[in-house]
Amino acid sequence: MLSRVWRALTAPRSAWPLALLRIAVCLILLISPEPRQALETAAQPRELWLAPRGLAWFLPVFAWSAPHLAIVSRILQASALLALIGLWTRASLAVLACCFVLLFGGAQLSGAVLHDMHLLWFLLLLLVSPSARVLSLDAWAEGDGWLGVARSFDAALATHAARALLGCVYFFPGLHKLLAGGFAWAASENLKHQLWLKWFQAGGAVPWPRVDTAPLWLSLGGAAVLIFELGFLPCLWWRRGRALALAMGLAFHACTQHFLYIPFPSLWACYVLLWDGPSAPELSHVAGPARSTLLLALLSGTLLALVSVQGLRGETQSWPFACYPTFAQPAPSAIADLAVEVQPPGAPVRVLREGPLPAPLGAPRTPGRAPAQWSKVWSLAGLYAEPISRPRLEAFAAELSSRSPAAPIHAGSAVRFYVESYATDPARYGSPPLQRSLLYETRF
Secondary structure (H helix, E strand, O other): OHHHHHHHHHOOEEOHHHHHHHHHHHHHHHHOOHHHHHHHHHOOOHHHOEOOEOOOOHHHHHHHHHHHHHHHHHHHHHHHHHHHHOOOHHHHHHHHHHHHHHHHHHHHHEOOOOOOHHHHHHHHHHHHOOOOOOOOHHHHHOOOOOOOOOEEHHHHHHHHHHHHHHHHHHHHHHHHHHHHHHHHHHOHHHHHHHHHHHHHHOOOOOOOOOHHHOHHHHHHHHHHHHHHHHHHHHHOOOHHHHHHHHHHHHHHHHHHHHHHOOOOHHHHHHHHHHOOOOOOOOOOEOOOOOOOHHHHHHHHHHHHHHHHHHHHHOOOOEOOOOOOOOOOOOOOOEEEEEEEEEEOOOOOOEEEOOOOOOOOOOOOOOOOOOHHHHHHHHHHOOOOOOOOOHHHHHHHHHHHHHHOOOOOOOOOOEEEEEEEEEEOOHHHOOOOOOEEEEEEEEEO
């Protein structure tokens, strides 16, 4: 049995899955908002650059590159286009990976970890794998054919490593759900509060149908999530299992986008990796491992080890290796926000926030905040186990004031920072805060 499994894993494979992954990753990078977010972050005061765990070393690098990020963004686009069509593929992927670290790393400094690091893992694998043997101008120039199906041990190793990394994205969040609450995680009360939390963050958008009022459906959905997350990785090792994983994954992401407002196209677009490619006669065969096999094996093992360590730790607030959001802990029935009171001399108090709070049900809906905006205020308020920085809070107040002409901060203005707590129950939208505590007070 084990020998059959080993032969199946080490049998030479087509490079089609890697070529499709190369094209998908390049397309994602061309349309991702992270480069724009990096430019916006670079324009902010340095006091507001909040580095997640594992990225403190990046702050001086980002400060040095900040004036040149617009050029770096153009280079990223050019190298992504070249890698997409497979022209000078390895060089293009190397440049693309460097630009990715600068721009996508810079996007992490807003206070939230954007879980896009799987794109970097795949870029590194593609860089040392035979991803240009199919669907590339490089292959066509070498006479191998645009649609060649050459098989090799390198292609098999890289494909298995990429699929394992994709499976880890789902497996560890499912594992931590079981470790934190067992099968009780799927209880309707917990899932109801998970939904309410995301709806509040989205500005009070309550989707149809109201599944929070259907306990049975919530519990069935929670059980389905556990089965999917824990079963996705094992399904990747045989053809029919990959078809099942594809169906479950697309259904999972469709539901999370509709009911939780969590779009994840940068992840499910990588499902092209699950297709083995067209069945066709073998055009050529690599008899033995290539010179790059050792490097590919070392890189694959290193990536899988780092991802597994962070996954087992449940470390979601680090970059570029982290556990993807687990939602493992029971969701609270309240959410924290940071309010800034500005009182110029002889003028009434004005309250500033990163974004509006949900309006009562039935009233015109307010625009929601992006997840990065919520993470930003939680980081500033010291809710991410980071020390509270007074210069950072003052820079935050100045930024909010610059966005709100009706509440300028004049010389002598009193500025107070409050941590507030609001109920997430949709029936209580528009209600006063449950709690309000003074965090810091100063005078400009």
